[in-house]
Amino acid sequence: MSAESRVWLEINLKTLKENFNKIQAVVEPLHVVAVLKANAYGLGVKPIAETLIKAGAYGFGVAELNEALSLADTGKPVQMLSGVLPSEIPDAVNAGIILPIIDKEIAELISRESVRQGKVTECQFKIDTGMGRVGILAKDAIETISEIVKLPGLDCSGIYSHFPVAYKTGSEYTYGQIEKFYAVLDGLKARGITFRKVHMANSDAINNFSTTYARPFTHVRTGINLHGSFDNEGQRNLKLESVLTLKTRVVGIRTLPAGTNIGYGCTYTLLKDTRVAAISAGYADGLPLALSNRGYVLINGYFCPVLGRISMDYTTVSLEDVPESAVKRGDEVICLGGEGLKSISVETWAQLKGTHAYEIICSFGTRVARKYLPAD
Ligand SMILES: Cc1ncc(COP(=O)(O)O)c(C=O)c1O
Structure with a gap:
């Protein structure tokens, strides 16, 4: 038996759908990858994913294998965004999860496991153009990728990078990252290596750097904007509502x-x-x-x-x-x-706490019931 929760979070799936539609309209004809890591930023991955699929999301980005597996049966492309652990590779390959390649060693492990399972694993190269977290450094990318694409069992479909300060409108740092990324693409193209999926934009970039949703880019990855929240700094090109x-x-x-x-x-x-x-x-x-x-x-x-x-x-x-x-x-x-x-607003709480919207949204307690208001 369980009683009604005293505290509950109403998550408006109609607003979520409208937010998605507004983002899609702005980045058209690029595809929108919805970032649903950490249980859709704590809001509950299943109903959020179902709503976004109906709205037309291309696929999903997640942080770790369990999150990826929870979305594997949606039939949509599911991509681990930052790193894969060697111990996760067998199950990830088996489930057809799109894996990030952040160095040659991990590429070799994915290749070996894919061959062992008789599969071809879709992979995307993560390039570190200035995030300083994981990825192939831009200066090494052309040589490293040229070697990795020769490995068996890999379908190297994509290449991407991530922004640490794209909330700073017009920042030289972000423009510098984009230039580095272009140089990697050009260098690889000169060697005959091209990709079906090319992306950099997160929510901040969609609001502050329009070049990140134009050619040569094919996809954007957005999380916080789907929930109608923004970084406290920077422009808000999109007019979104909190869910x-x-x-x-x-x-x-x-x-x-x-x-x-x-x-x-x-x-x-x-x-x-x-x-x-x-x-x-x-x-x-x-x-x-x-x-x-x-x-x-x-x-x-x-x-x-x-x-x-x-x-x-x-x-x-x-x-x-x-x-x-x-x-x-x-x-x-x-x-x-x-x-x-x-x-x-979420942003008001974030300002009072001296944090950002992400931490607020991810911090609702486990006893808080999640109630979903229907999308239609
Ligand atoms: C690689 C990557 N891309 C995209 C996102 C989505 O970011 P946002 O919620 O700011 O749109 C994240 C989340 O931090 C990420 O790690």
Whole structure:
């Protein structure tokens, strides 16, 4: 038996579909690879993937083998984006996952396993043009790739690279990466090596660098924009909506006398008699501790400031500006999300916490139920 969750995340699949459509329209005729690593940034990979397939996603990008296997039965191309471990190669080859080649050794392992299984494995070269994480360094790419393409059992279909600062509109660094990548493509072409799949753009690049979704590129890879979120810096070429609303309920309402301390650490003392509500969500649900004494929630259309420190399971908010008849125990509380001016954005939380939207979206707690509002 299980009871209804006190905290739930509403994920609007219609908004997801609309966000996808807007991205696809901008990058047309390029294909959109939806990046669904970490369980679709914590939102639940299955319903998100199903919606995106119906909307026309080309395929999926993930971080690790389990994520890849969870999407293998969709019939869409599934690509591990950064690195594959030697121990993952047999299952990945068997399942037909598109594998990243980040050096010659890994290429040889994939080749050997593919031959052993009697398969041809689709692979893409990951070029490090300035990310400094994994990949074949751009300066070594032409020589290294020229050798790898001779290995048996590999279908070297693609080549790609990734941006660390594409949120900085017009940054020389990003233009420099694009130039390095072009030089690799040109050098390989001169040797007769070309690719069916060529891509660099992530969400930031789609918003800030239009050359990354024009020829010679064939695909873009986007994650955070599908959820309607952006980096705090940079342009927002795309007009997207957040897919998320985090909700909970009012557990108790009291009027406390002036001088009452609120919450752990006694970080807030009421200056006057104040009506307050305890709401049933805390940092275990993903409310950043940084909202303590700084954030607010929405109850029946009223903004209610957070008083004191956020606890693990509860948060106290002021009802000072809420008419007495407008709120009662059990009412819904919007912690994040909402409509128009009556909303609290992922980016607002990110700014208060001194982080980015990715960390906010990936941080909803395990007891937070995921409820999906239908796409149609
Ligand atoms: C290689 C690669 N491409 C694309 C993405 C998608 O990034 P974003 O969510 O910023 O669109 C990621 C995610 O970090 C990635 O690692």
